[in-house]
Amino acid sequence: MSSTTSFPERIELSGEGLVLRDWTEADLAAMPELFDHPDIAYWTPIVSPFDEEAARKRLHRDRQLRKDGTAILLAITVDGGAPLGEVMLRRAPEGTEIGYAVGPAHRGRGLAVRAVRVMAAYAFEQLGTDQVVLELEAENAASVAVATRAGFRLLDVPLITGEEKGRPFALQTWGLDRP
Numbered sequence: 001m002s003s004t005t006s007f008p009e010r011i012e013l014s015g016e017g018l019v020l021r022d023w024t025e026a027d028l029a030a031m032p033e034l035f036d037h038p039d040i041a042y043w044t045p046i047v048s049p050f051d052e053e054a055a056r057k058r059l060h061r062d063r064q065l066r067k068d069g070t071a072i073l074l075a076i077t078v079d080g081g082a083p084l085g086e087v088m089l090r091r092a093p094e095g096t097e098i099g100y101a102v103g104p105a106h107r108g109r110g111l112a113v114r115a116v117r118v119m120a121a122y123a124f125e126q127l128g129t130d131q132v133v134l135e136l137e138a139e140n141a142a143s144v145a146v147a148t149r150a151g152f153r154l155l156d157v158p159l160i161t162g163e164e165k166g167r168p169f170a171l172q173t174w175g176l177d178r179p
Contacts (some may be wrong), residue, residue: 013074013122015108016114019089020074023059027075027083034085036102043140044101044166064089074114076102089123089132096129099147107142109133116150125179131178135160135164135171147174 013020023031032050034040041048046058059072065071071090075083081132085102097118100112116134123129134152136143147154152174 006056007066007072009066011049011072012076012080014178015174017078018111018114018118019077019080020115021077023062023075023083023086026060028052028055028059029159030083031058033122034083034088035101037104039104040101042167043137043143044099044100045148047175048165050077074119076111084111085115086113087119089119091127096127096132098123098132099133112146113149114141116146120150120176129178131175133176134174136174137169138172146152150176152176 011023016021027161029052032052032055035046035054038047038048038052040046040050047054056118058078062071062073065073067145069091073086076085077083083087084106085100085105088097088099090097090099100115100132102111120132123132132149133155134143134150136147138144153176155173155175160173162169
């Protein structure tokens with residue numbers, strides 16, 4: 001599947017005790033509680049402050065990225081109901097990347113690790129991807145733990161450097177190969 005091919009209009013993935021599902025308008029009120037937090041503002045490109053207007057823009061952007069065949073963003077749930085976080089899959093010329101954010105009230109339950117595994121399986125089985133990557137800062141101990149627990153290994157590639165939200169960053173690339 002090329003990077004210009006759209007993703008399915010609707011996606012629901014199950015596994016690892018989770019249901020990853022499309023975001024809906026019904027989720028807009030819950031999104032600020034998940035994403036308006038200093039950790040998420042610091043470690044991710046998600047806008048801050050994150051209010052209901054930011055949620056609307058994110059939902060619109062999510063739908064456009066999916067239509068363009070660039071990315072999918074799914075709500076992390078345990079039963080298809082209330083969102084607890086988000087997992088993202090992005091296709092780019094340099095590879096298939098997974099990202100995630102879990103709401104502060106829902107951390108410590110292995111949600112990110114399980115969501116990453118389910119999304120990686122989707123990339124391998126449905127998209128024919130040979131490798132998925134996580135790009136994260138070495139100082140982000142929680143994300144390094146997710147990468148390790150999900151079976152990723154640190155790749156011997158140059159750091160990705162830049163600046164976002166007024167602070168410099170250096171991202172390591174962690175990879176997981178098709179089983």
